[in-house]
Amino acid sequence: xxxxxxxxxxxxxxxxxxxxxxxxxxxxxxxxxxxxxxxxxxxxxxxxxxxxxxxxxxxxxxxxxxxxxxxxxxxxxxxxxxxxxxxxxxxxxxxxxxxxxxxxxxxxxxxxxxxxxxxxxxxxxxxxxxxxxxxxxxxxxxxxxxxxxxxxxxxxxxxxxxxxxxxxxxxxxxxxxxxxxxxxxxxxxxxxxxxxxxxxxxxxxxxxxxxxxxxxxxxxxxxxxxxxxxxxxxxxxxxxxxxxxxxxxxxxxxxxxxxxxxxxxxxxxxxxxxxxxxxxxxxxxxxxxxxxxxxxxxxxxxxxxxxxxxxxxxxxxxxxxxxxxxxxxxxxxxxxxxxxxxxxxxxxxxxxxxxxxxxxxxxxxxxxxxxxxxxxxxxxxxxxxxxxxxxxxxxxxxxxxxxxxxxxxxxxxxxxxxxxxxxxxxxxxxxxxxxxxxxxxxxxxxxxxxxxxxxxxxxxxxxxxxxxxxxxxxxxxxxxxxxxxxxxxxxx
Amino acid sequence: xxxxxxxxxxxxxxxxxxxxxxxxxxxxxxxxxxxxxxxxxxxxxxxxxxxxxxxxxxxxxxxxxxxxxxxxxxxxxxxxxxxxxxxxxxxxxxxxxxxxxxxxxxxxxxxxxxxxxxxxxxxxxxxxxxxxxxxxxxxxxxxxxxxxxxxxxxxxxxxxxxxxxxxxxxxxxxxxxxxxxxxxxxxxxxxxxxxxxxxxxxxxxxxxxxxxxxxxxxxxxxxxxxxxxxxxxxxxxxxxxxxxxxxxxxxxxxxxxxxxxxxxxxxxxxxxxxxxxxxxxxxxxxxxxxxxxxxxxxxxxxxxxxxxxxxxxxxxxxxxxxxxxxxxxxxxxxxxxxxxxxxxxxxxxxxxxxxxxxxxxxxxxxxxxxxxxxxxxxxxxxxxxxxxxxxxxxxxxxxxxxxxxxxxxxxxxxxxxxxxxxxxxxxxxxxxxxxxxxxxxxxxxxxxxxxxxxxxxxxxxxxxxxxxxxxxxxxxxxxxxxx
Numbered sequence: 001x002x003x004x005x006x007x008x009x010x011x012x013x014x015x016x017x018x019x020x021x022x023x024x025x026x027x028x029x030x031x032x033x034x035x036x037x038x039x040x041x042x043x044x045x046x047x048x049x050x051x052x053x054x055x056x057x058x059x060x061x062x063x064x065x066x067x068x069x070x071x072x073x074x075x076x077x078x079x080x081x082x083x084x085x086x087x088x089x090x091x092x093x094x095x096x097x098x099x100x101x102x103x104x105x106x107x108x109x110x111x112x113x114x115x116x117x118x119x120x121x122x123x124x125x126x127x128x129x130x131x132x133x134x135x136x137x138x139x140x141x142x143x144x145x146x147x148x149x150x151x152x153x154x155x156x157x158x159x160x161x162x163x164x165x166x167x168x169x170x171x172x173x174x175x176x177x178x179x180x181x182x183x184x185x186x187x188x189x190x191x192x193x194x195x196x197x198x199x200x201x202x203x204x205x206x207x208x209x210x211x212x213x214x215x216x217x218x219x220x221x222x223x224x225x226x227x228x229x230x231x232x233x234x235x236x237x238x239x240x241x242x243x244x245x246x247x248x249x250x251x252x253x254x255x256x257x258x259x260x261x262x263x264x265x266x267x268x269x270x271x272x273x274x275x276x277x278x279x280x281x282x283x284x285x286x287x288x289x290x291x292x293x294x295x296x297x298x299x300x301x302x303x304x305x306x307x308x309x310x311x312x313x314x315x316x317x318x319x320x321x322x323x324x325x326x327x328x329x330x331x332x333x334x335x336x337x338x339x340x341x342x343x344x345x346x347x348x349x350x351x352x353x354x355x356x357x358x359x360x361x362x363x364x365x366x367x368x369x370x371x372x373x374x375x376x377x378x379x380x381x382x383x384x385x386x387x388x389x390x391x392x393x394x395x396x397x398x399x400x401x402x403x404x405x406x407x408x409x410x411x412x413x414x415x416x417x418x419x420x421x422x423x424x425x426x427x428x429x430x431x432x433x434x435x436x437x438x439x440x441x442x443x444x445x446x447x448x449x450x451x452x453x454x455x456x457x458x459x460x461x462x463x464x465x466x467x468x469x470x471x472x473x474x475x476x477x478x479x480x481x482x483x484x485x486x487x488x489x490x491x492x
Numbered sequence: 493x494x495x496x497x498x499x500x501x502x503x504x505x506x507x508x509x510x511x512x513x514x515x516x517x518x519x520x521x522x523x524x525x526x527x528x529x530x531x532x533x534x535x536x537x538x539x540x541x542x543x544x545x546x547x548x549x550x551x552x553x554x555x556x557x558x559x560x561x562x563x564x565x566x567x568x569x570x571x572x573x574x575x576x577x578x579x580x581x582x583x584x585x586x587x588x589x590x591x592x593x594x595x596x597x598x599x600x601x602x603x604x605x606x607x608x609x610x611x612x613x614x615x616x617x618x619x620x621x622x623x624x625x626x627x628x629x630x631x632x633x634x635x636x637x638x639x640x641x642x643x644x645x646x647x648x649x650x651x652x653x654x655x656x657x658x659x660x661x662x663x664x665x666x667x668x669x670x671x672x673x674x675x676x677x678x679x680x681x682x683x684x685x686x687x688x689x690x691x692x693x694x695x696x697x698x699x700x701x702x703x704x705x706x707x708x709x710x711x712x713x714x715x716x717x718x719x720x721x722x723x724x725x726x727x728x729x730x731x732x733x734x735x736x737x738x739x740x741x742x743x744x745x746x747x748x749x750x751x752x753x754x755x756x757x758x759x760x761x762x763x764x765x766x767x768x769x770x771x772x773x774x775x776x777x778x779x780x781x782x783x784x785x786x787x788x789x790x791x792x793x794x795x796x797x798x799x800x801x802x803x804x805x806x807x808x809x810x811x812x813x814x815x816x817x818x819x820x821x822x823x824x825x826x827x828x829x830x831x832x833x834x835x836x837x838x839x840x841x842x843x844x845x846x847x848x849x850x851x852x853x854x855x856x857x858x859x860x861x862x863x864x865x866x867x868x869x870x871x872x873x874x875x876x877x878x879x880x881x882x883x884x885x886x887x888x889x890x891x892x893x894x895x896x897x898x899x900x901x902x903x904x905x906x907x908x909x910x911x912x913x914x915x916x917x918x919x920x921x922x923x924x925x926x927x928x929x930x931x932x933x934x935x936x937x938x939x940x941x942x943x944x945x946x947x948x949x950x951x952x953x954x955x956x957x958x959x960x961x962x963x964x965x966x967x968x969x970x971x972x973x974x975x
Contacts, residue, residue: 081538082538083536083537083538089537089538091537096537099537101536101537101538102531102536103531103536103539105538200538200540201538201539201540202538202539203538204537204538205538205776207775208775208776209775235542236540236542237540237542238540238541238542238543238776238777238778239540239775239776239777239778315772316775318572318770319570319572319582319770319772322572322574322580322581322582323535323537323579323580323581324537325574325576325581327576327641328534328535328579328641329536329537337633337634338576338633338639342574362770365572365770365771365772366768366770367768367770370770370772374772
């Protein structure tokens, strides 16, 4: 592997801006790494060699013309639920297997405009529904730290790509943990900003009120750099927030003095087993060692997180995914009449998890059940917001595990509920719209394995507290350097 | 037993905005198929709606026109059902928090009586695309071989007005719809053309014994595409229901389609087949907070409504129903009329001129009256000249034509060309003498008892005086001379 690919995004941008290396050279290194490892890894559904080289040429020309670009030449993996004009955008589904997006998502456009190079479209659980990437209908992605294990999901392709140096930044989307969980599984920083911070225009919707785009990176600094570029109001998305974005990359800290970190009583880690329990206890002590004050906080609604989420998200998805009907684009399976065409198209085009959620959501919105399910779930969601608000009166950040376990083996979670449980710690923050991230916090040895697998510490902040959140994560990361202690041997 | 009909109307009005409801595509009727589309109105994956403020303000104005309440808070919901010409397979609409609630539509019938119908609500939604089903014979999707889809109309803002069941006859239903149409045209929110589909309406019809306070089972009538077909469909449906109920039968709750050729309604689907639309708040759109100062400003800018105008024309100027309706139906003409009356032109005279001579000239020259060179003040001046008997009606007609052709002020024309009518007995007597001398045979006939030649003689006096003689005076003088 070229040394260039081990550079951070920040360092690549610095060197390209300084003229020490061209965007074209970085791009060639990234494409070479993809060609070398992605056959085994399967992070990408589509490699964008031509587009990447054209983009690199443009970036080099802009640099030559004297522009300074915050992400100059940084190779980016784009999750395949984000539109990029002229490229296949599949959502990991047979439904959109051949669909070429005619327009570009706002967040992607902002990254590219800042000099980033799109090197590939990354695999994902179909329509972002899943926590392992196993629900992709179009490919299998492996965890670079152990090829026998999943990379997490749904942004598993982006995570694997960044972990295996096939990109410096991954673009992910997080609905209930789809950035944070794969980041934890792949030893990365995965950051979900406040709901509304990053435009969803061009992000193929799963659950509109929860979906949020964010970066996956090998460091907090790189995540902050990408976030600074993609955040901000977009007139094409009325749910994007019109509020100034304070730059986070230049506000990173190296200590946690004066920061109160809340430990959620209901999130006790004993049930995760002694090894994981002690890992998180150590992580909390590390925070304290950096100057933070640990305080106990309560989240009485915690146990209703999954139930609430699995009503609201499916309800929205049942409606969002109606448009995949075979009429205008994507898969069409003909039938005797239009009704049969709908049925056959959707029966063949959607995988089992997508169908399950469409059914749950349709049921939850049905007349006679709406009040008992959807309305009640919305009330619970409001309660989550209120509970977090109360908790944040006593603390500045909340720390918890990002996932219940390290990356698991393929097919290990065959029943949907055990898969849903992976997002136990991330869903409450999603329901409340909070900014939250996962930062590497050490390794555990899964049963019967000799490969240490990474774990993630989740940090969450009050709404719009991105800068404080990233600053604190940086302090923790710099002091612990967990990510550097293992290499993703499986993919090198 | 005597029955009365109980009717409620639901109508959809396409708003005349610059762009579509949730995207920047132009809102234009027709055009090459699928030429006015974008990722948003085609519902491409990842596209998001952004609400059109102009459309929201138009609905608020429509609500204010009928005295509806404009709640401080409103939102959009999704109405979920599959149909090929609905790109998202859900329609963005408003379920339980419409932009306007309540209100009263006052309207009039052909005999001049005024009626009231309460509005339930007015809400905002988006239109679907257009399907053309081929090979099914009847243009319906069932048994068609293929369908062509045009999404130019998809996403056009649509205002839905729902009435309370206050209407009692087909005539009232049409009166109600005409009132809506006039009001929306005057507000400039829609073209309201049923034939172009910018106004579409359904009627909920039931019957009950006269005197009863209960409601009968209703049928919803669809596919009516002109005011005339609304009238016929409702008449036909009332007759059908009476024929079912009178011998002891029961009306089914169902949707029925109006068949223009057959002149009857037929069953389309029953209540059991009704959709479950699974309404829920659209998470892609933020709730609408209606600024009270904006509402107050829109209310203060509200002009006279058609019904108020109609009543003013009837009561203050004594205009007939037909004339008042004609004026009110064309807001610019009504404004022209109002300006003329405001400048002192008497109401009935002004109406006669505006709807008579001026409208005829307008037709002949394809120039609207309000854009012609006859300013309303000039018309008022002309009417003043007639009323003061300065000119007679013959001269007035001639003058009007010259004014139409750019002649300017009638007073100036009259003075400049000495057209003022003369009532000076000496002057008129000279003309009378000349005429008597010039037509001895006619004079003889008159004296022999053929008094009907008097008209001819007066006409000759007018001719001799180049129209200026006061005809009444001429008649008097002639009678004296020949008496």
